[in-house]
Amino acid sequence: MLEEHVQSAWQRARDAARRHDVRFHNLRHSTASALINACTDLYSVGAVLGYKDSRSTARYSHLSTESLTAAVLRVGQKSPHTTQKKRA
Template identity: 60%
Template sequence: MRDQSKIGKYFRRAREKTGMPWLRFHDLRHSAASAMINAGVDLYTVGAVLGHKSAASTKRYSHLATDSLRAALERIGQKNPHQNKMRAA
């Protein structure tokens, strides 16, 4: 319990110094999950990292995966100025 008290103390000090007094420690979990999803990490792995006992808890982040997939699909077909023109077979 002592270590948690120290972590809380240091976290409060850090958030004040960064000008984010509104930030909660739990917000860091959401940021980490978002970063993993946007980096292409699968939901099962994200859930394991976050310590979720069921996939239902991790499903909250599935919309981020959908957004990442949509962004990837939108890039398909955009003209790349460095790409040589290729003919379809």
């Protein structure tokens, strides 16, 4: 009964948006990617999506160019531990 209700609601939403090309499954990709790009860890993303295997989570999580760039820039930032002067 619940499955029929969800399918019916999904069909009405697709009809209203005139987006018959979008499948319910697409939402998994979108949700995983949005969470990953919001710096949510893979474990939490997997829990939200109901995955038990981190490989499934990684397959659905797509990093944006901006997220990748930010990650690389963080590597170049100095931490307080690396900026201390050596004592002679």
